[in-house]
Amino acid sequence: MGQFLQFAFLGLSTGAVYAVMASSLVGVYAATGIINFAQGAIGLWAVYQVAALRDDGGLVLPIGTIPLTGGDDPMPMIPAIIIGVLSAVVWAIAAHLLVFRPLRTAPVLAQVVASVGLMLFIQALVQLRFDTGTLFALATLPDKTIEFAGAVVNVSDLILAGIAIVIAALFWAYFRLTRLGVATRAGAEDELAARLVGYSPDRLAAIVWVLTGAATGLIVILASFTIGLNVTSYTFYVIPALAVALLGRLTSFGVACGAGLALGSFQAIITWLTTKDWWPDWAQAGLGDALPFVVIVVALFLMGGRIPSRGSLGEVKMPAVRIPRVRPVPTIAVLAVTVVAIVITSGTWRFGVVTSVILSLIALSLVLLTGYLGQISLASMAFAGAAGFALSKLTVNWHVPFPFSMLFAALIATGLGVLVGIPALRIRGAQLAVVTLAAAIAIQGFVFNNPAITAYEGNIISDPSLFGIDLGVRDGTNLVTLRFSLMVLVVVAIATLVVMRFMAGSTGRAFLAVRSNERAAASVGINVAATKLFGFALSAFLAGIGGCLIGYSRGQLSAGSFTVIIGLVMLAMTYVGGITSVSGAFIAGIIGPLGVGYVFLNQTLELGEYYDLIAAGGLLLMAVLNPVGISGAVGEFVDRLTARRHVMSDGVSTPAVASPNTKADCNV
Incomplete structure (x- = not known):
């Protein structure tokens, strides 16, 4: 006693x-x-x-x-x-x-x-x-x-x-x-x-x-x-x-x-x-x-x-959402630019390009869940880490081959995402952010830093191979092989295109309806609870695939790869890029931790130690001055130019018409 x-x-x-x-x-x-x-x-x-x-x-x-x-x-x-x-x-x-x-x-x-x-x-x-x-x-x-x-x-x-x-x-x-x-x-x-x-x-x-x-x-x-x-x-x-x-x-x-x-x-x-x-x-x-x-x-x-809410003046609205369209020419152009970047770079720069590609997928999981469904999540990197550590067990302990090892690990992250998303059936907004941040800290402390759960031969991950072709990240002194880089690009491209189809179809419309008004969505036959849980599941699956690719790119994982701070920085970069658009996820990948932007800041400008400060400062500026992010600002600028060109060509000033790619503001 x-x-x-x-x-x-x-x-x-x-x-x-x-x-x-x-x-x-x-x-x-x-x-x-x-x-x-x-x-x-x-x-x-x-x-x-x-x-x-x-x-x-x-x-x-x-x-x-x-x-x-x-x-x-x-x-x-x-x-x-x-x-x-x-x-x-x-x-x-x-x-x-x-x-x-x-x-x-x-x-x-x-x-x-x-x-x-x-x-x-x-x-x-x-x-x-x-x-x-x-x-x-x-x-x-x-x-x-x-x-x-x-x-x-x-x-x-x-x-x-x-x-x-x-x-x-x-x-x-x-x-x-x-x-x-x-x-x-x-x-x-x-x-x-x-x-x-x-x-x-x-x-x-x-x-x-x-x-x-x-x-x-x-x-x-x-x-x-x-x-x-x-x-x-x-x-x-x-x-x-x-x-x-x-x-x-x-x-x-x-x-x-x-x-x-x-x-x-x-x-x-x-x-x-x-x-x-x-x-x-x-x-x-x-x-x-x-x-x-x-x-x-x-x-x-x-x-x-x-829990009481504060009375406010006026109606609060979310930033407009840009519904993605899969267009062959822009898609091929983006893939071609990425392939060229992979081929002409080597060493740290190629590692930065590959990391940016992976991070764009994790950022897309945030765009899907937060930007489209309106469910604020601060635990994306926890889901990625759960899949990464599961991948170590699957490949080393149970010898599950690629790509099934990656899919099974991502499904484990999906289950974790659904568990974390269950409170979203009762709460949303800042309260949900509290839950997901607490979940991220709990997962980091109780899972990632727990030797009894994650430590298996140093959390080594076996190199992927397909049809006898070695897709491992390293080959001798080569930091990132071309085969591995292209494999990452293919996986991320397929996942991104599939998600874009979801977002542009009936699932995306259901997400936007729930984001706008849950009661109105339920009144037209949308199962709000199932939609929320599916959003958390799909977001966690995407983050899990990204976590597996991070694991393959490292070859051996540690809890430091998926800290809560890295997850919050990733959220910051996604918000800066544009939390409501797929292009915002691509921008977030470029400027994300250890991505191309970080490599440029660290090696060219020698300002790598200021990265977290710059990321947080950029997030503050975007939140206060430009909530639609870089992608949204560029889209609005293009819309204005297009509208002005139409007015000049017609010679008549016409009322503004919403772009077919733009979703009107939605209430919180």
């Missing part, structure tokens, strides 16, 4: 971080209707800022550093904490003014991808601006212990839990007992009414952003000595925080705080249980990461219909 209690108390430090972040998420949602995926990243900057100040006294800015102590002398603890909290406030208010306020009436998709883009941007900036490999957190709370029921309890853990409770109580008091807080809640119910009585929802939201930024910055700074410094961990603490916030229906600070503390303790208890001899080997790693996903799914599936 003593050890049980000791680990339960040890988890309070992490639980306090969950609790305060969850309270902050509830506050931001009440003020803006936005689920802020970047809440953890805001705290990440604050904690590294304090670590840098207490190391050499340098105030690190996005560009440049200001020495505050003279020389390399460390800054005292209290001033460093104050500056760290203020830095979190600055990021929070900047997020409100520059990102989320312009997107106040934007589609949920734009708000979600902007939030994810901000998360990636801050994380990439932290890695560039701070020496994350050498900085460490110094103690800020008393280093004392007490004994309780046979357990040795750190006083600092109790203090952190107390601070989390106080912060939750202060948030509750602000929203319930103050005039501005009540006005903020009223604005969430009816924004127009709040404006009519003289309150600015933007200003009210700015106050909440300041308060939540300060709270998040403070708790991570105080807890950093206990839980350590890690760029990825702090960024994704937002997922367990969202899990407990959703338990409180994004309205209850008390439930969010209590559940956050309980979740942190329970994860620590699971860590203790894994040391027991009777604990199964398959559950030795990643179970704590999977727990928030289970909590989120249960909470959303049971309460998804009862």
Whole structure:
């Protein structure tokens, strides 16, 4: 019992971080209707800022550093904490003014991808601006212990839990007992009414952003000595925080705080249980990461219909969809250009071309599911990784030949996609994004990083062969063989053409109907549930084929090939390319991780270390300024030129007519 209690108390430090972040998420949602995926990243900057100040006294800015102590002398603890909290406030208010306020009436998709883009941007900036490999957190709370029921309890853990409770109580008091807080809640119910009585929802939201930024910055700074410094961990603490916030229906600070503390303790208890001899080997790693996903799914599936939405002004519409047409001449031209690029390149450049071809297929899975069906998914790379690791088992352990090994592995990813898509039967929008991101983290921790599940002879993948022809990726010193490159192109081309036929036919029309209005789609005989699950299945299958091709191109897989960050960057590139068009998927493949664009950035411009920052920045700009992406912008420009040419040739100005390739805007 003593050890049980000791680990339960040890988890309070992490639980306090969950609790305060969850309270902050509830506050931001009440003020803006936005689920802020970047809440953890805001705290990440604050904690590294304090670590840098207490190391050499340098105030690190996005560009440049200001020495505050003279020389390399460390800054005292209290001033460093104050500056760290203020830095979190600055990021929070900047997020409100520059990102989320312009997107106040934007589609949920734009708000979600902007939030994810901000998360990636801050994380990439932290890695560039701070020496994350050498900085460490110094103690800020008393280093004392007490004994309780046979357990040795750190006083600092109790203090952190107390601070989390106080912060939750202060948030509750602000929203319930103050005039501005009540006005903020009223604005969430009816924004127009709040404006009519003289309150600015933007200003009210700015106050909440300041308060939540300060709270998040403070708790991570105080807890950093206990839980350590890690760029990825702090960024994704937002997922367990969202899990407990959703338990409180994004309205209850008390439930969010209590559940956050309980979740942190329970994860620590699971860590203790894994040391027991009777604990199964398959559950030795990643179970704590999977727990928030289970909590989120249960909470959303049971309460998804009862989570309040924010009242807004006007009708919110999704970007227009361009229905694909399979035209022989453009298709042959694209294939010919790709073949030429493969033939004339070698080494790293050919690897970049092949990777771009593969990534275009994974991007197409996002276009299909998110752009066409309207189901926001952040787990495409998790599906790809599941197929890749399954391919290793199929080819090495069971000697399944190509192409059946790839098809079976993709079917495994398909099954996983259907399981992740089941919550979509009850929820959509930002809540579905939460589920899929939590699923991606759970799959990464519980499957990819679990030696009992994925490790088989180093996850080696046997080279493909067909009719006695070796299609392996390497031949001696040749990094990528011509045979392998052409095989990848053929597989991706066939899959793409088949999907384009689906998208242009009755299936695509059903997808667009569900995307536009689920009730209206059901009223005309469309099985909405089956359509959603089929969309998740087809998207996961495409991502699975892409994951298998990535596996074949590597020859040996590691969890690093399919991290959540890579998946989010892939989403960013797809949104930049154009989330609602097939050509957007091609652009995403070109500029995706390790693709041609990355090779050019890394080898020609020597800016490879800035890739994640550029990707996140591009996503933010597209989300705020150009939600249709590069492909959509080009299409709109061509449509305008065509319309102008018709007017000039006819000599008469005629009313604008929608292009036959363009789907009208659809409601969220």
